[in-house]
Amino acid sequence: MAHQCGNCGCDKDFGTPEKFSDTLIELEIDRIKVTVPQGTSVMRAAAMAGIEIPKLCAMESLEPFGSCRLCLVEIDGRRGHPASCTTPAEAGMKVHTETSQLAKIRRGVMELYISDHPLDCLICPANGNCELQTMAGRVGLREVRYGYEGHNHLSLQKDESNPYFTYDPSKCIVCNRCVRACEQVQGTFALTIDGRGFESRVSAGQNEAFLDSDCVSCGACVLSCPTATLMEKTLIERGQSDDHIVTTCAYCGVGCSLVAEVKGTQVVNMFPNKNGDANHGHACVKGRFAWGYATHPDRLTKPMIREKITDPWQEATWEQAIEFAATKFKAIQAKYGQNSIGGLVSSRCTNEEDYLVQKLVRAAFGNNNVDTCARVCHSPTGYGLSATFGTSAGTQTFDSVQDADVIMLIGVNPTDGHPVVGSQIKRRLREGAGLIVVDPREINMVNSAHIHADYHLKLRPGTNVAMANALAHVIVSEGLYDENFINERCDPKEFQTWKNFILEPRNSPEEMQEITGVPADQVRGAARLFAAAPNGTIYYGLGVTEHSQGSTMVIAIANLAMATGNIGRTGVGVNPLRGQNNVQGSCDLGAFPHELPGYRHVSNADARAVFDAAWGVTLQNEPGLRIPNMFEAAFEGTFKGLYCQGEDIAQSDPNTQHVEAALRQVECIVVQDLFLNETAKFAHVLLPGASFLEKDGTFTNAERRISRVRKVAPPLGGYGDWEATMMLANAMGYPMHYDHPSQIMDEIAELTPTFKGVSYAKLDEMGSIQWPCNDDAPEGTPTMHIDGFVRGKGHFMNTEYVATDEKVTRRFPLILTTGRILSQYNVGAQTRRTKNSIWHPEDILELHPHDAEERGIVDGDWVGIQSRAGETVLHAKVSTRMQPGVVYTTFHHPFSGANVITTDNSDWATNCPEYKVTAVQVVKVAQPSEWQQRFQQFRGDQETFLKKPKKATVDS
Ligand code: SF4
Numbered sequence: 001m002a003h004q005c006g007n008c009g010c011d012k013d014f015g016t017p018e019k020f021s022d023t024l025i026e027l028e029i030d031r032i033k034v035t036v037p038q039g040t041s042v043m044r045a046a047a048m049a050g051i052e053i054p055k056l057c058a059m060e061s062l063e064p065f066g067s068c069r070l071c072l073v074e075i076d077g078r079r080g081h082p083a084s085c086t087t088p089a090e091a092g093m094k095v096h097t098e099t100s101q102l103a104k105i106r107r108g109v110m111e112l113y114i115s116d117h118p119l120d121c122l123i124c125p126a127n128g129n130c131e132l133q134t135m136a137g138r139v140g141l142r143e144v145r146y147g148y149e150g151h152n153h154l155s156l157q158k159d160e161s162n163p164y165f166t167y168d169p170s171k172c173i174v175c176n177r178c179v180r181a182c183e184q185v186q187g188t189f190a191l192t193i194d195g196r197g198f199e200s201r202v203s204a205g206q207n208e209a210f211l212d213s214d215c216v217s218c219g220a221c222v223l224s225c226p227t228a229t230l231m232e233k234t235l236i237e238r239g240q241s242d243d244h245i246v247t248t249c250a251y252c253g254v255g256c257s258l259v260a261e262v263k264g265t266q267v268v269n270m271f272p273n274k275n276g277d278a279n280h281g282h283a284c285v286k287g288r289f290a291w292g293y294a295t296h297p298d299r300l301t302k303p304m305i306r307e308k309i310t311d312p313w314q315e316a317t318w319e320q321a322i323e324f325a326a327t328k329f330k331a332i333q334a335k336y337g338q339n340s341i342g343g344l345v346s347s348r349c350t351n352e353e354d355y356l357v358q359k360l361v362r363a364a365f366g367n368n369n370v371d372t373c374a375r376v377c378h379s380p381t382g383y384g385l386s387a388t389f390g391t392s393a394g395t396q397t398f399d400s401v402q403d404a405d406v407i408m409l410i411g412v413n414p415t416d417g418h419p420v421v422g423s424q425i426k427r428r429l430r431e432g433a434g435l436i437v438v439d440p441r442e443i444n445m446v447n448s449a450h451i452h453a454d455y456h457l458k459l460r461p462g463t464n465v466a467m468a469n470a471l472a473h474v475i476v477s478e479g480l481y482d483e484n485f486i487n488e489r490c491d492p493k494e495f496q497t498w499k500n501f502i503l504e505p506r507n508s509p510e511e512m513q514e515i516t517g518v519p520a521d522q523v524r525g526a527a528r529l530f531a532a533a534p535n536g537t538i539y540y541g542l543g544v545t546e547h548s549q550g551s552t553m554v555i556a557i558a559n560l561a562m563a564t565g566n567i568g569r570t571g572v573g574v575n576p577l578r579g580q581n582n583v584q585g586s587c588d589l590g591a592f593p594h595e596l597p598g599y600r601h602v603s604n605a606d607a608r609a610v611f612d613a614a615w616g617v618t619l620q621n622e623p624g625l626r627i628p629n630m631f632e633a634a635f636e637g638t639f640k641g642l643y644c645q646g647e648d649i650a651q652s653d654p655n656t657q658h659v660e661a662a663l664r665q666v667e668c669i670v671v672q673d674l675f676l677n678e679t680a681k682f683a684h685v686l687l688p689g690a691s692f693l694e695k696d697g698t699f700t701n702a703e704r705r706i707s708r709v710r711k712v713a714p715p716l717g718g719y720g721d722w723e724a725t726m727m728l729a730n731a732m733g734y735p736m737h738y739d740h741p742s743q744i745m746d747e748i749a750e751l752t753p754t755f756k757g758v759s760y761a762k763l764d765e766m767g768s769i770q771w772p773c774n775d776d777a778p779e780g781t782p783t784m785h786i787d788g789f790v791r792g793k794g795h796f797m798n799t800e801y802v803a804t805d806e807k808v809t810r811r812f813p814l815i816l817t818t819g820r821i822l823s824q825y826n827v828g829a830q831t832r833r834t835k836n837s838i839w840h841p842e843d844i845l846e847l848h849p850h851d852a853e854e855r856g857i858v859d860g861d862w863v864g865i866q867s868r869a870g871e872t873v874l875h876a877k878v879s880t881r882m883q884p885g886v887v888y889t890t891f892h893h894p895f896s897g898a899n900v901i902t903t904d905n906s907d908w909a910t911n912c913p914e915y916k917v918t919a920v921q922v923v924k925v926a927q928p929s930e931w932q933q934r935f936q937q938f939r940g941d942q943e944t945f946l947k948k949p950k951k952a953t954v955d956s
Pocket residue numbers: 178181182186188189190191214215216217218219220221222
């Protein structure tokens with residue numbers, strides 16, 4: 001159902017899309033003069049002049065269709081009554097939107113609609129927010145001369161198969177908005193109008209139930225529907241809202257702006273903000289619908305403490321729990337030294353919270369033992385882009401793709417991982433841009449409705465750098481590089497060194513074919529296509545970073561972009577698609593053990609001096625422990641205390657058994673989270689976390705865009721995450737005081753040059769800001785490196801391909817690679833507690849028919865997956881999306897134990913785990929693995945400890 005987000009006018013719908021033209025034309029509508037860009041519809045021109053022409057099938061986000069005939073106008077000198085939505089404005093036109101003849105026609109149109117519409121307005125869930133109802137009032141409908149007894153659709157059955165919305169065909173006015181939204185906004189083409197004339201109705205797929213069709217539940221059709229035909233189930237259950245709050249999605253790195261519709265503190269609906277700078281009114285199934293976890297009964301709402309992980313939990317007050325944690329930490333430091341404790345920052349939390357946790361560690365703990373989950377996803381991006389360009393971030397806006405001529409996707413699956421960006425990319429591809437996919441697996445984008453990749457370079461996992469070198473070899477050896485750009489913008493000596501290296505015959509596609517498994521002619525074709533494009537852009541994801549050569553590959557991508565001159569303007573660039581909502585922000589704000597906020601190394605005395613003065617401490621000048629180093633130090637007995645805010649290392653980090661054993665060595669683990677996650681089962685203090693609906697703050701998305709998160713309801717546990725961190729700092733003896741997260745942002749701005757111009761007031765005014773935002777760029781920086789690289793000259797670096805140590809053998813003949821799917825999110829703690837689980841109730845192992853047949857495996861069999869690190873058991877799915885020799889799974893369910901199999905191998909520069917390459921054997925089995933059986937037992941014990949807590953006996 002279409003939504004009006006309140007009375008502020010921010011959602012005014014102009015009826016047809018905005019047009020851009022240097023040619024302006026003037027026309028007159030109802031005697032009002034209006035000037036519009038050429039190509040603008042009469043309907044939009046009228047709206048710009050403040051005149052609302054009645055409409056039902058038109059919508060600003062969709063190309064006009066001209067079917068409802070409600071928007072007719074009269075134009076001097078023209079016969080008949082043209083539809084204003086499909087008629088372009090012309091210079092000198094004189095348009096009349098309200099005449100007695102038009103009123104008569106419009107009432108006639110409405111009569112026809114209403115004669116075939118249930119008259120249940122008072123009990124209809126759309127009552128008060130229905131465009132049909134509004135239009136009936138608008139045109140002054142007073143009678144329906146045809147009666148209601150004629151041939152109609154009132155007895156058609158509802159489709160309630162989708163967990164989030166219903167389809168009631170009896171209310172459909174066949175305006176086609178949903179069909180166009182699915183095609184033009186989402187790019188899925190799941191809907192059609194079935195039947196002809198009076199019989200026509202919307203159909204999902206081939207007259208299937210929505211749940212069985214290709215629909216990906218993005219909700220775009222529901223948002224476009226002017227009636228209650230497509231309707232959110234929460235609105236049906238809870239009724240219309242009385243207020244709305246604009247906030248930011250807490251799932252992926254796209255950072256969609258969302259409007260929470262509320263009744264008091266209860267959310268009744270969430271829909272994408274049409275003014276959202278990252279998403280422009282679109283969202284995916286997670287942000288749009290999967291927010292119910294925020295009030296799930298599993299939420300931790302009371303602090304808990306215990307001495308040992310074999311003890312039941314004891315309920316405590318916040319004061320007791322904080323005092324308990326601080327006493328333990330201080331005792332550990334007294335016994336084992338200042339560096340024996342540390343903290344983990346979460347990429348799910350806000351910038352302000354992330355900043356505060358690293359401040360807690362550096363100022364209150366007195367060391368640099370702070371790390372973040374970006375360690376296990378995009379730390380190579382930080383290293384590689386910083387080394388080559390000088391800034392650890394993507395170079396573009398998401399909108400930039402609309403100017404791209406060729407799009408290269410490397411190790412990224414946008415339709416599943418970053419769906420709204422996926423839809424934006426698909427739109428550009430439908431308009432004719434070229435597509436190169438570099439991925440071991442056939443991701444959706446290779447072949448989907450109206451989209452076919454020009455090249456799918458289906459390489460062997462672990463051979464990215466070989467592939468990038470082969471592409472670069474073609475570009476250099478065939479003289480396809482951009483000499484002018486390189487001469488002007490890059491260090492010429494370094495380019496020459498790289499050129500000599502890349503021209504070596506061993507980097508040619510023919511030589512690399514043996515390694516990558518991709519025919520040389522395909523590599524040559526792809527390289528030529530990319531290099532010849534006026535604007536070529538590269539998107540990449542964890543399929544690039546989570547390798548032993550993750551950082552090398554990021555550098556290789558930067559080399560490719562510089563060599564082809566694809567940096568520093570719209571339509572080009574290097575775009576790392578960050579996994580979690582605030583990976584960018586956590587990295588920006590000092591969550592790594594070697595960097596202070598703003599990517600300043602801890603060894604930099606000048607940078608330290610700034611923080612020493614502001615925080616009143618003397619910071620250590622040596623980097624602290626990274627997450628894997630924390631585990632090793634735990635085994636060595638030198639790391640004994642951990643504060644972990646919003647991160648689940650026991651599920652998300654590789655080699656689970658190793659992680660579990662390390663966590664058992666730690667004397668005090670404080671977990672602050674929404675749920676009893678896997679790490680919390682090894683904890684001694686549980687602090688209830690606050691969901692994104694319960695906090696104020698900001699997230700920074702993958703295009704460096706800082707957006708506001710706004711509080712909709714008070715925290716279920718009583719305190720926001722930032723308040724808990726503050727209490728712990730104070731209990732540790734380091735005074736910390738803020739009244740509101742905006743004050744934390746003010747401190748960030750004061751101490752971080754790239755954030756200097758950021759404030760809540762400016763964010764409220766502008767909607768969002770892309771950093772750097774400072775005196776040089778007071779409104780932010782949409783495109784980076786326009787006149788020069790941040791580091792000065794672009795830095796070409798040699799990227800020698802080095803094969804991973806993780807080799808296939810007779811014992812482990814297959815390669816396991818991992819990824820994610822649309823409906824679930826990372827460790828699944830949130831999405832598993834929503835109806836999204838209907839689409840992915842368990843992780844499964846995909847394998848090629850050849851590998852399956854060799855092992856006698858068919859769909860649905862239990863299969864054991866063994867690696868050097870461990871074994872787990874999943875159900876099998878035979879799929880030609882895999883290449884022979886490569887198997888694939890996701891990691892959204894803890895029982896799956898995907899990370900029981902992954903190894904300790906990691907990126908040479910950053911320790912980012914090599915999740916994407918694990919040598920395994922797959923065999924048919926009959927029962928879960930030993931680890932899974934132990935996991936079940938441990939989980940059962942820990943859940944019992946939580947469900948039957950004792951009252952605290954400690955003194956506060
Ligand atoms: S929910 Fe999205 S994918 Fe499904 S039919 Fe509607 S627009 Fe298409």
